[in-house]
Amino acid sequence: MEVTKETLLGFYETMVTIRTFEEKAMELFAAGYIPGFVHLYIGEEAVATGVCANLTERDFITSTHRGHGHLIAKGGKIDLMMAELMGKVTGYCKGKGGSMHIADVDLGILGANGIVGAGQPIAAGAAFACKYKKEDNVCVCFFGDGASNRGTFHEALNLASVFNLPVIYVCENNLYGISNCQRDHMNVSDISDRAASYGIPGVSVDGNDVMAVYEAAAEAVKRARKGEGPSMIECKTWRHRGHFEGDPGIYKSAKEQEAWIKKDPIIKLEKKLLEYEYASEDELNAIKDTAKERIEAAVEFAKNSPDPEPEDVLRDVYAD
């Protein structure tokens, strides 16, 4: 698969934007601007980026509790995201959802989700709608290694297979579900092997290599658009931070952490860009600076936005 300079630089920009967003969220959480739970995507940026590069606005995704990266990669607006994290009325959900529920249905983003594994059948449903309407759009479902043990995984992948739905199940295997590491929560090493239980093709790729992710997803999306049914992709990756902000991560060994930090997907891509001479260090820094500026602007927007009114509590429960 040939990938142009522009594409690769686009990946870089997206990944850097996610990273910058997350680092800022970390800071804002520590400073008390963000209430509740925040699960950061730092270290996993290549997955959302490589996958979503294959999607258009008409395609769908379902996301997770660790959803900021998916949203940004799918085109979500960072100012509305930031405002939502702070519970502001200008946020994506008018302050009603917060980090775990950010959504943009118009962009096909069917929401982050606080229930591990809940997106799996929902994604099948969105893909069902694509097929029912005889359109060629598709749905991508992001979920974790831990989520692959939930009953929803089994039921959703089986349903997707039986109905031959245009859905791509993307497992972000960061080796842990909170403190529970993969060797303790399952007895298989490649989660993609589980696709065989449904007669679905499954592959495992280096989730820190955005190109590898992109290519695997391209293949799967192509199959889906052609009506050839669901696929599963396992992306092996690592979260740099605790499960949520505040988790010191005592269950991880320092050695393991160190080894993975070296495989940082952004550094990996930077090396490639420099090696291919697609960009100079300065140019990369310029991209980083732009990202920082965008995020700062989003923070300003969020900070200057008003809170909801108490009366809003009872709005939006029902559509009428």
Added chain:
Amino acid sequence: MEVTKETLLGFYETMVTIRTFEEKAMELFAAGYIPGFVHLYIGEEAVATGVCANLTERDFITSTHRGHGHLIAKGGKIDLMMAELMGKVTGYCKGKGGSMHIADVDLGILGANGIVGAGQPIAAGAAFACKYKKEDNVCVCFFGDGASNRGTFHEALNLASVFNLPVIYVCENNLYGISNCQRDHMNVSDISDRAASYGIPGVSVDGNDVMAVYEAAAEAVKRARKGEGPSMIECKTWRHRGHFEGDPGIYKSAKEQEAWIKKDPIIKLEKKLLEYEYASEDELNAIKDTAKERIEAAVEFAKNSPDPEPEDVLRDVYAD
């Protein structure tokens, strides 16, 4: 594996007892003696028989809505079963459970179950207790092809694997979940292949060949008793009757039905017994007659038993 004449004749007796029981239940249902739903095991007798022959009273089973065969094979008392089918106070559950809930905890029978797939995690729990108490008893979980699509299947087998539990998952693949045939409800042909998703050994056998079932189960039970963890066995079989009594089964082709009736497990075993000269026709008929007599006695017992009293409704809700 060497199997003695006595063992084979024992299988025959059990299978004939189940068949006779079921035929009587069919008759009693039609005559209005049995309320509610009745799901008959006719045609699948080799599975329960071959599996349970490897178990002692200290071992556990979880059963299904189609449970009469499992209960009889595990040593359940047919008079108490029959009384329960008729809702009598002398029945296994004092008339509170009926066909779908017959249990005998003292014999390790943790109940038929009206919820498809519900036995799968319960079986893991019974096996957990065996392991926790450091005893060498095991649990067998019976379930159908349809039930293998439920989330409970996935979660239970994964848990059993991770905890290395002494449990044997026995899938009775009769090719249909009510009207939904296997090729419409999943895209794999051997359900035992799904065991690989959990790092569990899985095999498929002819479920109408009691010897094949017996041997596969012997192997799995041995592993479990030795602390080597769970296994899965798929037994390919066929139900002769409708899903429940009253279902005309319009979704099955006459040809398919005919072909499978020819593979009746009891006739198969009869042929073998005659061929090996383990028994004469007369001796086999004598076994059948004894079974009939036992069932008739059970029916008498049930018919002559009193109904529960209306006040019993509020008894047995809580243990005190």
Added chain:
Amino acid sequence: MKTMTYVEALRDGMRFEMNKDPNVYLAGEDVGIFGGCFGQTAGLYQEFGPERVIDTPITETAIIGHAVGAAASGLRPIVEIMFIDFTGVCMDEILNQATKMRYMFGGKAKVPMVIRTPCGAGVGAAAQHSQSLEAFFTHIPGMKVVMPSVAADARGLMIAAIRDDNPVMYIEHKGLLGVEGEVPEGDVIVPLGKADIKKEGSDVTIVAWSAMVGKAMSAAASLEKEGISAEVLDPRTLKPLDIDSILSSVAKTGKLVIVHEANKTGGFGGEIAALVADEGFDYLNAPIKRVTAPDSPVPFSPVLEKAYVPGEEKIIAAVKELFA
């Protein structure tokens, strides 16, 4: 008007909307060629084909979960859960996805879906196939709950439920499926949230729904003979509840008896009693009575099941207590 059974009427409601709106489809276990466990969907597969009447594997979690995704992406699914007892299997999808999505997204999603499911005891199906679980669903913000008691409502509420832009639990009672009634034809709905006064009366208000409406009506007929004039009110929709109609009735009668088949403790009767003991306290001149199943699982034996399901005698006895 046309005479049809309750099951024909609810099926006709589905058919009517499926003919009208191509985005309406039906999915569930054995809803196709089998026609549903109680024949609810018989003929629809033949009429609308396998793309709109869809058999699923045994997979309640995915049935409801997929419907949420499909509804949020522009379709209008009707999904069947074969027995209401099985909603435990997909409760997360109901509790945390279908009903909360709109709110969590700040009003920026619509989840129009109908969950059709039979409830009720009386057919010897025992503890896991006979429950009346409506109270669970009334407690979930974002949900609507309808429980028709007669054929006309079965059809009219079905059409209204399908047209509603929110998740609706449509709970049909197994014991009512075969009961005939007069049913209007064409585009006639029964609006969600509107009670029906089944019989006017002046001495006591009996609120009953689903299969209990019939029993309340017979009880009222018997009471009439003894000189007690009972008003029988069927809320038809439990959420949103037409509390105004209940309060008006109690304002007139001063007495309230609530009848439901569900277990007493935590049943929806408590909610109605609480609303009236607050907003209608001044109208009351006697205790509020509930006639319900006892707090036990549904037993199998016909003798026990009969003792379990509230009957006409118990309603009569409860009413008479108020006049003692």
Added chain:
Amino acid sequence: MKTMTYVEALRDGMRFEMNKDPNVYLAGEDVGIFGGCFGQTAGLYQEFGPERVIDTPITETAIIGHAVGAAASGLRPIVEIMFIDFTGVCMDEILNQATKMRYMFGGKAKVPMVIRTPCGAGVGAAAQHSQSLEAFFTHIPGMKVVMPSVAADARGLMIAAIRDDNPVMYIEHKGLLGVEGEVPEGDVIVPLGKADIKKEGSDVTIVAWSAMVGKAMSAAASLEKEGISAEVLDPRTLKPLDIDSILSSVAKTGKLVIVHEANKTGGFGGEIAALVADEGFDYLNAPIKRVTAPDSPVPFSPVLEKAYVPGEEKIIAAVKELFA
């Protein structure tokens, strides 16, 4: 007596029984080395080892399902569901297996298991991590439900729940975990089904549980200053409910206000109101008021969350309405 926090107290209750009975074990997500999402199980893994403090995969269905099997085979599991909101995932195991097994088997099984789970809003965790779902469990025959409000009850009810031979929902409130109190040591239980009068009073009865007890107490203190003497009663166990204590109190005060954090419609407040509007009707001289969350999912923003959770002012206002 010893001063400890609510979370220490409930942990000490588990520890006490685990030391006493080798058949008691603890299983759930991240209950081991991680010590639970709110530190509830911190140290138990180190103390009792991996055979008795067991991390599970993310698999609520199997967690509860396995506990049913283990309990029916002679063990006494304590299983944690990390947030009560996730009970939707394992509702079938709770509704149709754990609580019905004994009855369906004609009384021939025992299912002693404790489901420990945190409820409640106030920590910005939004709609899927903040609910108060106790009403669901009170509606299930075969279930017991406890909701401690103070450290002493957290420990005493824990020990009682573990010793009980039935499934018990042990619902701890996230907002209370860090609150200190005096706790008796040793083999001291708080019996299931016994209310606690937190404050005596003569003018109005306030029934509140879990985190609402504290708010009811502050409200009562404020009301006292204005000359209204409120009796505050904490049922502690919702199922079985100590209705006698509630009725005695209302017999004295003539007025009842019920406070809970759960959504109003279908909440357990309705059940209590209904019982009193029946059995205690003659004691009442004013409407029964409920102070609850509104009928919406739990919102994220602190401003909205504050408007959502019932506060002291709302309790005071409701009480005053009765004296207006």
